[in-house]
Amino acid sequence: MSRVLNKKLRKKITTAEEAAKLIKPGHNVGMSGFTGAGYPKEIPGALAANIKAAHERGEEFMIGLFTGASTAPELDGVLAEVDGISFRTPYQSDPIMRKKINAGISEYADIHLSHLAPMIWAGSMGRLNTAVVEVTAINEDGTAVPSSSVGNNKTYLDQADQIILEVNSWQSADLEGMHDIYYGTRLPPERQPVMLTHTGDRIGQRNYKLDLDKVVAVIETDAPDRNTPFKPADEDSKKMAGFFLEFLTHEVKKGRLPKDLLPLQSGVGNVANAVLAGLMDGPFSYLTSYTEVIQDGMVDLIDADKMTVASATAFSLSPEYANRMNDQAKRYRDKIVLRPQEISNHPEMIRRLGVIACNGMIEADIYGNVNSTHIMGSKMQNGIGGSADFTRNSFISAFVTPSVAKGGAISCIVPMVSHHDHTEHDVQVLITEQGLADLRGKSPKQRAKLIIANCAHPTYRPLLEDYYEHAQKVCNGLQTPHDLRLSLSWHQRFLETGTMQPA
């Protein structure tokens, strides 16, 4: 049975090939999708075919691509492969997309995830020509049931000149009621307080409003999200998770955190999973999570009655857990809230709720600056995502990384980071498998001693000590001692010799 119940939109049902023709060269296109959940499954491929054909005819055809965050090979992958993306924002992690950005074919604007929707609405990102959004169903009244991610969909549906919908029957119909789509945002001077004071509060409506006249095509699909298989945590991840949980336990003992902690945010990946696994065995209960993505470990915590509610903008589950969510969405609907990313990542809520943020990084320097985005200064990895939305406004902001990468050829603690995404003013806790440095209220020199002693790998620790001692002798001021001739030399050495270790 079709999930397109609205009569007017039933008449717009067509093929991906026909729908894709409505996207023209130079269009700015806002597509759904956040960490591989809820992206359109068929239009991007059909569009890529059109672009390829145009290029073969010698015609120019590229689009500006806006999403929630990262998507999948069927979206970023296929469009990047045909050199179809002139401009990309706000986050990506597809290998082909990344390659095209670093080859200079696609321009990439690396924007905080909470900032993009208000910027589009304010008109400072240019005109949005087309929205391509996956939904779970279209109701008779013309509202649309969100699917496994919300992202910027509300804004794209509201702001685009024309709308193309993909109705994906793979998504559970029982997702209806899990989402909280807040329509109270305004542009200044008319903005009002966002009256959300607890993680699980619902302040919006279940489904998207649609301007039916703007819907130019509806596609029906039945395809799974890109869900990444779960990897068991490795030893290093377990160690880092252990240090973080020990720190939180200590903060509770000192009376600086309540015994059920504060809402947790955690980046995607091994360490996040290990932290969540650690919480399963830990002393904390009545936990909550105000974060970007719902991961397997949160579902476990909910099932174990350790976590009362989790708020995010998307799922990021293993195939096994995604199937479970699809089968039992009704059961999880009271424990999970999916919101627009401007709300899941909103500074107002993150500050108010007192979120405990823990994010991965590429490298940190001895003074507490963090690089989340660039390899050796120039090359883009994925983007800043929501890490700064959370870090800047959180109650506690932590970053984690193994102390070395590439089998020891790279130290993740360096004299100066090669790109700055989080400054010394914002980074409070650094964690590697070597240990944890609590930087709160410390001067740069106090931080340097802690970071080198607690976080650096033993191979690099003496080299960092040498740099720090030397820099104090030659610098022009002792606030943040640097020798600018050497501060980025470790990265340069890696580029030239394949290792940061001196010959």
Added chain:
Amino acid sequence: MSRVLNKKLRKKITTAEEAAKLIKPGHNVGMSGFTGAGYPKEIPGALAANIKAAHERGEEFMIGLFTGASTAPELDGVLAEVDGISFRTPYQSDPIMRKKINAGISEYADIHLSHLAPMIWAGSMGRLNTAVVEVTAINEDGTAVPSSSVGNNKTYLDQADQIILEVNSWQSADLEGMHDIYYGTRLPPERQPVMLTHTGDRIGQRNYKLDLDKVVAVIETDAPDRNTPFKPADEDSKKMAGFFLEFLTHEVKKGRLPKDLLPLQSGVGNVANAVLAGLMDGPFSYLTSYTEVIQDGMVDLIDADKMTVASATAFSLSPEYANRMNDQAKRYRDKIVLRPQEISNHPEMIRRLGVIACNGMIEADIYGNVNSTHIMGSKMQNGIGGSADFTRNSFISAFVTPSVAKGGAISCIVPMVSHHDHTEHDVQVLITEQGLADLRGKSPKQRAKLIIANCAHPTYRPLLEDYYEHAQKVCNGLQTPHDLRLSLSWHQRFLETGTMQPA
């Protein structure tokens, strides 16, 4: 007539010498003071004498000094001079204080101005032993009338183990009623929305609450604030102000800003004054300002009925305007609101109100990163202050600097900034006397072209073009092209030769 009307506190009136004895070695002391307004006038000097005497006896005596922001020679100056400050936060601009920081005698933690009060309350800055706060009067009911700055005073009075008050009769008694001291802040999980939706809203009370049992001494003073004489704007400042006003006018025309703009924030200094002067002659009326400090130009705008209301945490006036404010405080009381700095700089309000932020800087790089704090990477100038509180959450974030400094020996547009305070993700508009670059929604490479063409000085423009071209050839990825061997070489050349210009 004494302004100490409360009977219990009248009995605590004493001399600065006696009061200063209550401050012990190792104390963390929270003092009032913000941009030279409302700092204690006598206790710091008496304390400095005690410290000096202790040092002469061979005893250790240093304190941790917390303020609102910068203070005056009578506070930072005298205490730094005697090597009396082991730890300083969150902002300073005194030449002797700066010298001691850069000599490694005082550790300085450079913290966002809005962050310090909540961090102290949360316990993550250690125990606060003493508060030393200037007030205008002490009422019979035991409340205290704030003086010319609010800063972190509410928090220091609430959190310190003991309180010393300076009652300064130089401050106008008519200031009573101008302040809005908000007592609704909480620690999470009990934080609530701050229900301030218009610049002039009052959501708190006029005066500070005092725990009378904690007040250990009261001093009576009669001394002016450190108010800096007004300097007429130079030609470069007028040009930069012109570019900014032209940009705002253009945004209004495009429908991206309302015709009475949005609340303005502006840093202290020449350009800020020139912008305010420009607004006097400009087409905008019904202006408002949600900012840190009330400057001369805002008073002019209020007098000319161009500005309806200004909100800040302190005055920063010339002696002439300070006297006028003192004489006519009653008249300005409805047009000016002074708040705690955690509210004047609160991300929630700055985002909600849609503040237009414009701050000075030391340097920017071709990709839009900004250095607000360090000279040539290591040496502290003043600190980040509230620039990031506003920049990160504003509706439009702009930075201004002349394109060169030291008679052309320094380019303020460089390949890579030598310290990062505001990252590429946060900086939207750069302005020099050469022109303006609108970076919103641009990739790093698109920004580089704009910044070099519009903002760089003609002397350095070809050198920046050369760097950018060269970096694209040698870099490991084209997102943010850098040659890490050369990216900081301009600063190094300046340190070695006294100029960034090649020989």
